Amino acid sequence: MTVLFASDLDQTLIYSRNSMGIEVKAEELIEVERFEGKPQSFMTEQSQSALWELEPNTVFVPVTTRTREQYERVTGIYEGSEPPQFAIISNGAVILENGEPIKEWSTDIRRRCVDEKTVIEELLPVIQQYFNEDWVLRVRQAEDWFVYLIVDREKFPEEKIGFYTKIFRKIGWGMSLQGRKLYFMPESITKAAAMEYVRDRIKADYVIAAGDSLLDLDLLESADAGLLAAHGEAVRADAEVSDHIIVTEEQGIKAGEEILAKVADLSLQSK
Ligand SMILES: [Mg+2]
Structure with missing residues (x-):
């Protein structure tokens, strides 16, 4: 066994x-x-x-x-x-x-991400649209797979996480907040x-x-x-x-x- x-x-x-x-x-x-x-x-x-x-x-x-x-x-x-x-x-x-x-x-x-259009190039403009905020300290790419933001937790609006989660889920990305990192992960x-x-x-x-x-x-x-x-x-x-x-x-x-x-x-x- x-x-x-x-x-x-x-x-x-x-x-x-x-x-x-x-x-x-x-x-x-x-x-x-x-x-x-x-x-x-x-x-x-x-x-x-x-x-x-x-x-x-x-x-x-x-x-x-x-x-x-x-x-x-x-x-x-x-x-x-x-x-x-x-x-x-x-x-x-x-x-x-x-x-x-x-x-x-x-x-x-990779093939699945491309098929589902959950690639970083598609995500970055949407991130720019919603996260032009003073609590975003840095935008980081994890190789070619996913993106995470380094955020200022003091200023981060926790109450908006549900709102953001819905927006990004619609385009195939899950979100997760861990410490100072806010992850955007393709569903595949x-x-x-x-x-x-x-x-x-x-x-x-x-x-x-x-x-x-x-x-x-x-x-x-x-x-x-x-x-x-x-x-x-x-x-x-x-x-x-x-x-x-x-x-x-x-x-x-x-x-x-x-x-x-x-x-x-x-x-x-x-x-
Ligand atoms: Mg963990």
């Missing part, structure tokens, strides 16, 4: 200082990302050993919206230095197999589809998924069991979820520990 643990990284398994939620003693923290010379993301020691101990009974596949460059900065989620057999990045637009992108997968996603780029591909490839019998944001919901819905972090965007947005998805009791970095403990239990139960 093969169990797949498909999990989001940021604010699910790894946390920045700002997203930890509580003070954690320095000696309990393990740095898992360094950016521009500074420690950027962490796990607790407990989470790291729980994650490592899942193997070899459970196959862990990271499923992140990070681009390849951003993903490759993350260390310490695997014991040893070999790349994992599979990692899902760019929100599912890219699947790495032994550290290298599967070309046919991304070509197929999903974590779930990439996870299904990996599920077939490794012939997994049972899938446990974990996440925190609206971009994780499709992944959790298509898994057999889903774990949703209580502090995340999806819970705050009051998103409706199926019965196989449970919300953590803990918040912040402690939710990460709770998720990994539950994965170990579920994984044992399913055997």
Whole structure:
């Protein structure tokens, strides 16, 4: 019996200082990302050993919206230095197999984006039309796949997110607000589809998924069991979820520990 643990990284398994939620003693923290010379993301020691101990009974596949460059900065989620057999990045637009992108997968996603006209060139003018606002600090492209704005959260009008969501959904783009990033994601780029591909490839019998944001919901819905972090965007947005998805009791970095403990239990139960 093969169990797949498909999990989001940021604010699910790894946390920045700002997203930890509580003070954690320095000696309990393990740095898992360094950016521009500074420690950027962490796990607790407990989470790291729980994650490592899942193997070899459970196959862990990271499923992140990070681009390849951003993903490759993350260390310490695997014991040893070999790349994992599979990692899902760019929100599912890219699947790495032994550290290298599967070309046919991304070509197929590209074709679907072109067919549905959800390409960045079509999106940018609409963004300019609606987001000529002082709280938009920067507009960033994640390779050729999607766009995110860096926003000033102090000035950001949270009450307008529903209005914007409707406008962009009409032209085939989903939206997600995570920290200072406001994502615009083509509907054909999903974590779930990439996870299904990996599920077939490794012939997994049972899938446990974990996440925190609206971009994780499709992944959790298509898994057999889903774990949703209580502090995340999806819970705050009051998103409706199926019965196989449970919300953590803990918040912040402690939710990460709770998720990994539950994965170990579920994984044992399913055997
Ligand atoms: Mg996340």
